[in-house]
Each structure stands twice: as structure tokens, then as C-alpha cells.
Amino acid sequence: MKNNWNLKLLYKDICDSQIETDIERSKKEVNNFVQKWRQDKKYLKDPKTLSIGLKEYEDLMEEHGICTKPSYYIFLSRAIDQENPILKSKENLLHTTCLELENSIQFFLLNISKIPKDKQKIFLDSPYLKKYKHFLQSSFNEAKYLLSDKEEKIFNLKSKTSYVNWVNMLSELLQKQSLEVIDEDGRKKEIPYSEVSKYLDSSKKSVRGFAAKEFYKVNNQYLEVAEYEINSILENKKISDDYRNIPRVDIPRLLSDDMDLETVDTLRETVTNSFDISKRFYKLKAKLLKQDSLAYYERNVKIGDSNEEYNFEDSLNIIKNVFNKLDKEFFDILKTYDSQGRYDVYPKKGKEGGAFCVGVGSKYPTYILLNHNNRLQDVLTVAHESGHGIHTEYSNKQNPLNQGYSTACAEVASTFFEEFVLENIAKNLTKKEKNLLLIKSLEEDISTIFRQIACYNFELRLHKEFREKGFLPKDEISDIFTNEMSKYLGDSVLKDKHMKLGWIYWSHIRSFFYTYSYASGLLISKYLQNLVKEDAKNIEYVKDFFKAGNSKSPKEIFLDMGIDISKKEFWRKGILEIEKKLEYLEKEL
DSSP states (O other), X not given: OOOSOOGGGTOSSTTOHHHHHHHHHHHHHHHHHHHHHHHOOGGGTOHHHHHHHHHHXXXXXXXXXXXXXXXXXXXXXXXXOTTOHHHHHHHHHHHHHHHHHHHHHHHHHHHHHTSOHHHHHHXXXXXXXXXXXXXXXXXXXXXXXXXXXXHHHHHHHHHIIIIIHHHHHHHHHHHTOEEEEEOTTSOEEEEEGGGTHHHHTOSSHHHHXXXXXXXXXXXXXXXXXXXXXXXXXXXXXXXXXXXXXXXXTTHHXXXXXXXXXXXXXXXXXXXXXXXHHHHHHHHHHHHHTTOSSBOGGGTTOOOSSOOOOOOHHHHXXXXXXXXXXXXXXXXXXXXXXXXXXXEEOSOOTTSOOSOEEEOOSTTSOOEEEOOOOSSHHHXXXXXXXXXXXXXXXXXXXXXXGGOSOOHHHHHHHHHHHHHHHHHHXXXXXXXXXXXXXXXXXXXXXXXXXXXXXXXXXXXXXHHHHHHHHSOOOHHHXXXXXXXXXXXXXXXXXXXXHHHHTTTTSOGGGGSTTOTXXXXXXXXXXXXXXXXXXXXXXXXHHHHXXXXXXXXXXXXXXXXXXXXXXXXXXXXXXXXXXXXXXHHHHHHHO
């Protein structure tokens, strides 16, 4: 069983001469495209000519892209070896090349988006452009906030120094740290920063307490760095938004996700108004742990005495079995991932923390990064990221401009598969064990829905306060974070020093307004789960959703399935399902 990424599916190594060959080929093909279409403006007046231009653009992006294959390889290599100076150097040099190419070609799509409103309907209704209809509509929607070609080039050029470098700096400083912990047997050991959650979540108070103390030391050491990092990227966003006349701070995210403000506001308000559910859960958890209250780091502490471990092989076999029962095509995809070395499994120093699934179209393999610690949570993480992989493979069946999927849809597949895996594990358990697993399931629901919406609320307030004051000291950021987290955690979780530093290492806060998609994804996936449980043949509806990619807006995709996600009642239905779980546990325990 392969536990490390096989990046040889892309190149032999970072010194492979094919990397430079591919970069030069990409430069040549992009320049050829630019020379042809910068001269010929007929595509902005004639739908048939535009269809030819989009097909050529599509072919270019699929075959070469903006140095797609070399960039992908270096990104993956950096994720598992963040301290490698050769990779950093290669990344910086390639970034410069890619920026130049992006700036040279951006006029093509920018010009399309600026087609006059009175002419847009002609293009949208043209039979020549039928497969590009949604792509064009999205482009027209974004045009309001797009600047001139020259201005957009400036924003592209400054993005790395004003945003990317800041975020990468803090992430890398944290990930290269080591911590001393005490394991379950009372032995001291050194672990990488990315492995600390295993000890923070331990059922032994002495283990988690020691780990929390060391974790706090590291985070506190970088508190001042994080202060300047977060203020810098907040200021960068403010400059961009002001210059583009963007009236609301989360509009760029929602536009890129093809989501309307009304739907996201309805979701956010519905969940926020239900925070009493998450507060009740943490009150119950404190009671089960026989504590008056929980420290912030104790939110995810295991309940019960089970110390069962799941190595990666066992975890993947469980998941393969579940996926196979749902549909053999799912199993076949996982089998390919496993046999080809598409999973990088265990934590190590210098490796990026957390977990993710990444792909760049149908031409190149999808990869999944894990930091597997042999816990039940890690089984669910493998299922979660493998669900992303399934969604990616199906969405890649679309034409290149419609491949991938909106962030708003991203967490549907992942949580859909995760829940079925959890239910499968519960089948052969005793009633007591099932109750413990139900607690775990409920905890996942709370974190995925209530915590992520609390984070969205925190972000809204953070940006608002920054724009009013011009700079937010670290203590003020911590106070805002503590205030917003307490709204969903309640009085049973202490507003302690650990909570105050929770914003430092939460990477999603840097990917502005991303977190709503976890809540929307899980609530939508619950609907799909119930659909499949009612009739196994309904898995075809789920597959159709995966295949839709970016061919329609999320709202349209869900409307095709009979789901109106703009209605409060839809979101409330999923929340009531969670409340029923909680009510059962409150009575049972």
C-alpha cells in the first residue's frame, strides 16, 4: 500500500528537463493565442466567431494552460516539503512567468465580460454558444467589478507580495515547529506541529493539558507575526474592494462561487438563530466529561474509553467497501487512487497540516493530502477528501471551461460520503458504542455547520472593524474572535487564552468567506443521503449532481433536483435533524 504521493506521474523529479520544456511550450502556445485574438475583435460582435475563440481557449487551457503541469507539480512538492529552498526558488521563478502569461492573455475573457448589456442576450441565446451559456452569464455578472486590462494586471502583479507571501510565511513558520507532548502511556515525545490535534483531543486530561500548554507556547510565539500578517491581507483586500467599488466585503467570494447574497444570508441567519443547539451540545459534552466547563482545546475530546486505532490500510478498506455499495464506479476511482499513489498519508516535519484534495482538470491526476493519526476522525477525513476526489473526477467529464465545481458545491460530496462511512462503522456496535458514535457524528455536524457559520460571522466583523479603525491590534483580534466563537459555543466552553489564539492557525480565515460552504454542503448532503436511503437507485441523481460541474449555478443545479436552497425552510429542515440527534442523547445520557 502506497503511503506517499507518487509525483512521478507528473515528472521524474524537480530537476526533470521536461519541466522547462513544458514551460517553454506553454509560453509559446499562449503567445500564439494572444497574437491571434488580440488583433481580431470579431469575437466580441459575432457569436459564431466567439464560439471558435472559446474552443481554442478551452483547448489551450486543457493542453498547456498557464504552465499548468509544472505549477501543479511544484505546488504538490511544496505541500509535503515546505522547507525545501530549491522548491521555493523554482516556485518563485515560475510564479513570475505565470503572472506574465496570465496578464498577457487576460484581455480575452475580460473583453468578453465587457460585451455591452444590450448585446449580451444575443450571445446567451446563440446555438453556437449553447455549451458556454452559463460560463458567459457568470462572466457578465462579474463584469461590474472588473477593471481595465492594465489595472487588472497591476492587481495580479501585487497579489503575491500583498497576500500570498504573508499567508505562506505564517503557515510555514508554524508547520516547521516541533512540540513536546506526553503520549497515552505517559512517555514524552517530540511531534510535528501538524500532529498536535491527536493529543489535544485525547480522552486523558493530562495528555491534552500538556499538549495544549506546548501548543499555546508555539502559537503565542508567533502572535505578533500573525497580527501583522492578518492586518496586511485585510488592508490588501480593502484596497482592492475600494478600487473596484465593491459594496459588500463578501461579494467577491460569492461571485466566484456563483452564489447569490440572498441564499447565503438566509443560510447564515438560519444557522446563527439556531446556535442554542450547539450551546446545548457543549453543555452535554462537559457533563459527559464530568467537568463544569470545557477548555477551548477540549471541544473535540473523545467521549468514552475506546482507544481503537485505524491505520490507513484499515481506514481505506472500510471506505472502499462503503463506496462500492453505493456505486462500483466510486470504488474503482478509489482503487486507482490507492494503486497509483495519490494519497500522502502521515504527518511529518515540513509537511503542510490538515487535509485537502486537489486536481487541475482531466489531463492530470488528482491528489489527496492527509495527516493520518490512526483515529476514527482520520477515517472520516479519508472519506471526506476521497469524496472530493469522486466529485472532481465526475466534474472533469464537463468541457474544460465547465470543469471543477463551485465552492458552494464543494462540501456536498465530501460530507455525503463521510456520513455513509460513519453509519457503516456503527452497524456492528453495541447500543453504548452507537451512542458514543452518535456523539461523534453530532460533534461533526456542530463543527461543520455551526462553527463554520460562526467563523463567517467573525470574518464579517473582522473586516468591518478593520475598515473602521485602519489597524487591529492582536488583543483586539483575539477579543473579536472570542466573542464570535462564544456565540455558538456558549458558557460551557471557557473564553480562555487558548480560544483567544484560535484565529492564528485557522487557515480558512485567510481564504476569505470560504467557510459557509461547509455548512451549506453538509445540509445539502443530508438531503441527498436521505434520498439514497429511500431508494438506492437515487444514487443516479447524486452522480448527476457530481457531473454538473460548473455548467450551471449551484442554485440551478439544486433546483433541478427539487431543492430550493434560497428558502429558510430547506436549511431549517437539516438543522432540525441535528436537533433530534441532540434531544435523543440528552434523554439517553
